[in-house]
Amino acid sequence: MxxxxxxxxxxxxxxxKYPIQHYRTKTGGVVSHPEHNSYVFRLVNDxxxxxxxxxxxxxxxxxxxxxxxxxSKRLRFERHVYLLSTKGQSHIVGxxxxxxxxxxxxxxxxxxxxxxxxxVVSTLLLTATFPAFRGIVVGGLRDPAVREWTLGIMDRIAxxxxxxxxxxxxxxxxxxxxxxxxxxxxxxxxxG
Numbered sequence: 001m002x003x004x005x006x007x008x009x010x011x012x013x014x015x016x017k018y019p020i021q022h023y024r025t026k027t028g029g030v031v032s033h034p035e036h037n038s039y040v041f042r043l044v045n046d047x048x049x050x051x052x053x054x055x056x057x058x059x060x061x062x063x064x065x066x067x068x069x070x071x072s073k074r075l076r077f078e079r080h081v082y083l084l085s086t087k088g089q090s091h092i093v094g095x096x097x098x099x100x101x102x103x104x105x106x107x108x109x110x111x112x113x114x115x116x117x118x119x120v121v122s123t124l125l126l127t128a129t130f131p132a133f134r135g136i137v138v139g140g141l142r143d144p145a146v147r148e149w150t151l152g153i154m155d156r157i158a159x160x161x162x163x164x165x166x167x168x169x170x171x172x173x174x175x176x177x178x179x180x181x182x183x184x185x186x187x188x189x190x191x192g
Contacts (some may be wrong), residue, residue: 027054048092051083052187059096060184081185094185104176115168122161125154 019033029043045051065074081094128137138147
């Protein structure tokens with residue numbers, strides 16, 4: 001807490017709750033509780049690589065514990081993690097990643113929308129070309145050749161849209177599995 005301003009230092013001391021130790025990386029720190037429903041972790045290690053490793057592991061374990069809780073009780077994380085050097089001059093910024101499927105949908109919004117739109121239109125076209133409904137869709141066309149041509153076009157468009165749906169959702173699922181394999185913290189810079 002030596003590189004905090006005096007006001008931050010006083011606030012941290014007043015709200016101090018627990019000392020913590022990450023034994024694998026030999027990183028120590030404290031947990032403070034400055035506000036209702038808010039906890040702040042302050043970790044210390046002279047080696048930035050060990051400090052980053054301990055942050056990744058702690059955030060990962062908290063995410064895992066949080067998944068087992070009811071939605072209203074789950075932990076919510078700040079978007080960024082800041083690591084200051086012991087001298088308070090340089091810092092490293094990390095972004096906490098989210099590994100949920102719905103977050104992958106949000107991150108691949110365009111593919112999600114295209115996939116949803118394609119499956120709806122494809123289903124409508126396939127239903128319209130189903131033999132029981134053909135009379136309703138193309139019953140007003142007198143020429144049988146034009147009817148068959150129209151149904152053929154509708155079938156081809158429906159097939160193309162099914163392929164578009166599969167490719168779009170493949171992109172979303174591929175992104176989801178990539179995100180699940182990535183660490184819980186993505187380090188954005190390592191400024192010196």
